[in-house]
Amino acid sequence: MVEKKQILKSASIITLVTIASRILGYWRDQRIALLLGTGPLADSFWLAYRLPNMLRRLVGEGAMSAAFIPVFTGYVAKRSPDEVWEFANRLFWTLALLLAVVTVLGMIFSREVVLLFTALDRAPGHWEDAIGLNRVVFPYVFFIGLAALAMAILNCFHIFGPPAATPVLLNIAIIVFSFGALRRHFADPAQALAVGVLLGGSLQFLMLLPLLVKQGMRFEFGVSFRHPGIRSVARLMVPAFLGYGVYQINVVVSTIFATAERMPEGTLTALQYGDRVMELVLGGYAIAVATAILPMMSHQAASLEYEKLKQTFAFSLRIVSFITIPAMVGLVVMREPIIRVLFQYGEFDTESTTLTARALLYYAVGLPALAGVKLIVPGFYSSQDVRTPVRVAIYALILNCVVNVLCLHLFFPVFQNGGPALATSVAAYFNFFVLFVIFRQRYGRLGTLDILISLGKTTFCAAVMGAACYLALQLSPFERFQGVLAHAGILGLLILGATALFLGLAWLLRCPEVEEVWGIARRAQPTGRSGAV
Numbered sequence: 001m002v003e004k005k006q007i008l009k010s011a012s013i014i015t016l017v018t019i020a021s022r023i024l025g026y027w028r029d030q031r032i033a034l035l036l037g038t039g040p041l042a043d044s045f046w047l048a049y050r051l052p053n054m055l056r057r058l059v060g061e062g063a064m065s066a067a068f069i070p071v072f073t074g075y076v077a078k079r080s081p082d083e084v085w086e087f088a089n090r091l092f093w094t095l096a097l098l099l100a101v102v103t104v105l106g107m108i109f110s111r112e113v114v115l116l117f118t119a120l121d122r123a124p125g126h127w128e129d130a131i132g133l134n135r136v137v138f139p140y141v142f143f144i145g146l147a148a149l150a151m152a153i154l155n156c157f158h159i160f161g162p163p164a165a166t167p168v169l170l171n172i173a174i175i176v177f178s179f180g181a182l183r184r185h186f187a188d189p190a191q192a193l194a195v196g197v198l199l200g201g202s203l204q205f206l207m208l209l210p211l212l213v214k215q216g217m218r219f220e221f222g223v224s225f226r227h228p229g230i231r232s233v234a235r236l237m238v239p240a241f242l243g244y245g246v247y248q249i250n251v252v253v254s255t256i257f258a259t260a261e262r263m264p265e266g267t268l269t270a271l272q273y274g275d276r277v278m279e280l281v282l283g284g285y286a287i288a289v290a291t292a293i294l295p296m297m298s299h300q301a302a303s304l305e306y307e308k309l310k311q312t313f314a315f316s317l318r319i320v321s322f323i324t325i326p327a328m329v330g331l332v333v334m335r336e337p338i339i340r341v342l343f344q345y346g347e348f349d350t351e352s353t354t355l356t357a358r359a360l361l362y363y364a365v366g367l368p369a370l371a372g373v374k375l376i377v378p379g380f381y382s383s384q385d386v387r388t389p390v391r392v393a394i395y396a397l398i399l400n401c402v403v404n405v406l407c408l409h410l411f412f413p414v415f416q417n418g419g420p421a422l423a424t425s426v427a428a429y430f431n432f433f434v435l436f437v438i439f440r441q442r443y444g445r446l447g448t449l450d451i452l453i454s455l456g457k458t459t460f461c462a463a464v465m466g467a468a469c470y471l472a473l474q475l476s477p478f479e480r481f482q483g484v485l486a487h488a489g490i491l492g493l494l495i496l497g498a499t500a501l502f503l504g505l506a507w508l509l510r511c512p513e514v515e516e517v518w519g520i521a522r523r524a525q526p527t528g529r530s531g532a533v
Contacts, residue, residue: 020165020168021164021165021167021168021171022279022280024168024171024172024175025167025171025276025280026276026280026342027171027175028171028174028175028178029273029276029342029343030342030343030345031174031175031178032045032174032178032193033273033343033345033346033347033348033352034345034346034347034348035178035183035189035193035346035347036189036190036269036347037266037269037346037347037348037349037352038265038266038269038270038347038348038351038352038355038356039265039266039347040126040129040265041129041188041189041190042190042266042269042347043130043259043265043266043267043268043269044126044127044129044130044133044190045129045130045133045190045193045194046268046269046272047114047117047118047127047130047134047255047259047268048114048130048131048133048134048136048137048194049133049137049194049197050117050251050255050272051106051113051117051134051138052106052137052138052140052141052144052197052201054251054252055141055144055145056140056141056144056148056201063237064145064148064149064151064152064237065148065151065152065155066236066237066377066378066381067233067234067236067237067381067386068091068149068152068153068233068236068237069152069155069156070236070381070383070384071229071232071233071236072084072087072088072152072153072156072229073156073299075087075229076156077299081216084216085216085217085218087227087229087230088153088217089217089218089219089220089222090222090223090224090227090229090230091149091227091229091230091233092146092149092217092219093221093222093223094223094224094225094227094230095145095146095149096142096146097223099141099142099145099146100142102141102142103138103139103141103142106134106138106141107134107135107138107139110131110132110134110135110138111131113134114127114130114131114134115127116256117252117255117256117259118256118259119256120256120257120259120260120261121259121260121261127259129188129190132191133190133191133194136191136194136195136197136198137194137197137198139198139201140197140198140200140201143201143202143204143205144201144204144205146205147166147201147204147205147208150163150205150208150209150211150212151163151166151208153212153215153217154208154211154212154215157215159211159215162207162208162211163208166203166204166207166208167204169200169203169204169207170197170200170201170203170204171200172200173196173197173199173200173203174193174196174197174200175196176196177192177193177195177196177199178192178193178196235386236381236384236386249393249397250396250397250400250423250424250427250428251424253397253400253401253404253420253423254271254400254404254420254421254423254424255268255420257404257407257408257419257420257423258271258417258420260408262408262412263417264355264416264417266351266352266355267355267359267417267420269352269355269356270352270355270356270358270359270417271359271363271417271420271421273339273343273356273359273360274339274356274357274358274359274360274363274421275359275363275421277331277338277339277342277360277363278331278360278363278364278367278370300312306443306444309379309443310443310444310445310446310447311447313375313376313379313439313446314446314447314450314451316375317372317375317376317451318450318451318454318455318513319513320371320372320375321368321371321372321454321455321458322454322458322506322511322513323371324367324368324371325368325455325458325459325462326458326461326462326465326498326499326502327364327367328364328365328367328368328462329462329463329465329466329469330465330466330469330495330498331360331361331364331367332361332364332365332466333466333469333470333473334469334473334491334494334495335357335360335361335364336353336354336357337473337478337487337490337491337494338357338360338491339353339356339357339360340353340487341484341487341488341491343356345484355417358416358417358418359417359418359420359421360421361418361421362415362418362419362421362422362424362425363421363424363425365422365425366421366424366425366426366428366429369425369428369429369431369432370425370428372428372432372436373428373431373432373435376432376435376436376439377389377435379439380435380439388435388438389435392431392434392435392438393431395430395434396427396428396430396431396434397427399423399426399427399430400423400424400426400427401423403419403422403423403426403427404419404420404423407419407420407422407423454511454512454513457506457509457511458506458511458513460505460509461502461505461506461509461511462502464501464502464505465498465501465502465505468497468498468501469494469498472494472497473494476490476494477490478490478491
């Protein structure tokens with residue numbers, strides 16, 4: 001129960017600040033959609049933003065935490081404070097040097113980077129705007145990489161709130177540069193937005209510096225590639241880019257197929273907005289739980305407490321599935337009203353809504369799997385096993401490519417611009433289920449029957465909720481009204497009603513997750529468990 005309450009407490013803190021960031025992120029995306037729509041300039045902006053943003057997600061939410069936290073927690077537990085901070089200082093400056101090299105290379109070879117992302121477009125000439133925008137945005141990689149290391153250090157000391165709040169600064173910077181007072185000083189709105197991205201990235205890093213100093217970081221200069229701690233992190237981090245970041249690598253593949261000649265104009269932008277809506281759920285709780293459990297699982301693995309490690313994972317999987325399964329159903333059923341209310345303004349027209357809703361449909365289908373991957377991969381990295389996730393990731397990546405090819409050439413009339421999103425979801429399910437089987441074989445019984453019973457109840461409640469949502473949407477006056485406020489009000493009522501129905505059904509079925517999600521189970525461990533499988 002102590003571990004559960006710690007997870008819930010930490011996840012709740014992260015969730016609150018993440019939701020605030022996601023709300024600002026929506027305002028940011030709404031401003032971009034209003035200014036750029038889904039036209040060629042919008043595709044160029046999102047293409048230029050995708051690579052550094054992919055590295056942010058991969059490093060900030062994946063490889064850096066997965067590789068650094070197990071090693072650093074070992075230093076904290078077994079070494080003196082001087083040794084701990086000497087290791088942290090050396091790693092900081094070594095990482096800064098490597099990131100500086102990557103940043104310079106990314107700016108110099110901006111054209112080659114863009115051509116790589118548009119390899120299937122036989123007429124890549126209209127991506128010239130993306131090349132220039134990429135040069136402006138790419139230094140973001142330097143600042144966000146160092147911010148990721150700072151976040152990982154602070155998480156090891158159970159400081160979650162301020163690190164999770166840093167994306168707020170990025171969103172605010174982009175929003176500020178989207179307004180005319182600053183935008184008019186640039187050749188087009190996309191250039192102003194790109195400068196906002198760069199400024200936001202630097203602010204994210206600078207915000208965390210005082211917190212590191214307060215903990216004991218001295219920032220004494222020293223680059224080292226031979227420090228034993230740095231070498232341990234490197235051994236874990238290099239393959240972790242593939243193993244933990246398979247979703248982000250799949251994003252690269254999806255981008256290449258999204259810019260294929262056969263795809264309709266605006267496909268890349270539609271995929272971006274569809275992914276953003278889905279990430280509101282994934283980032284709101286799944287990433288919060290994953291961030292909270294990695295340090296805990298690392299401590300449990302270091303102490304050889306594998307039973308507790310398994311319980312931590314099983315508990316986290318049930319909790320996150322209880323959130324993501326009904327969210328998946330809701331996004332599938334109400335995808336078009338959601339996109340219309342969120343983005344259909346200015347240059348973002350009804351055709352843009354149709355494109356984005358189709359992308360959201362196929363992304364949403366994979367939401368539970370994407371969340372599950374973020375939970376199970378730390379189970380391997382907590383014991384410093386990086387090979388297994390890497391091997392599975394390679395097969396998932398191959399599957400992603402195969403599904404993309406099939407959707408582009410054989411089933412294009414069916415899936416159209418949703419093909420890359422569907423391929424991402426299929427690869428995520430494959431990745432999760434294979435890792436789950438291996439995890440169970442390695443560590444023994446996980447309480448699989450308990451998990452299946454929980455998932456079954458959650459799926460039943462979500463299915464009833466989805467049917468009710470569909471019926472309510474058909475009977476509602478949504479299509480008869482034209483005003484934004486009317487649409488938002490009707491959609492809000494539908495979402496509130498769906499949430500109440502789902503929670504009510506879960507309460508009637510005595511799902512323990514109802515109490516666990518809200519952190520109000522204080523007297524005893526929830527009952528209704530059966531034997532482990």
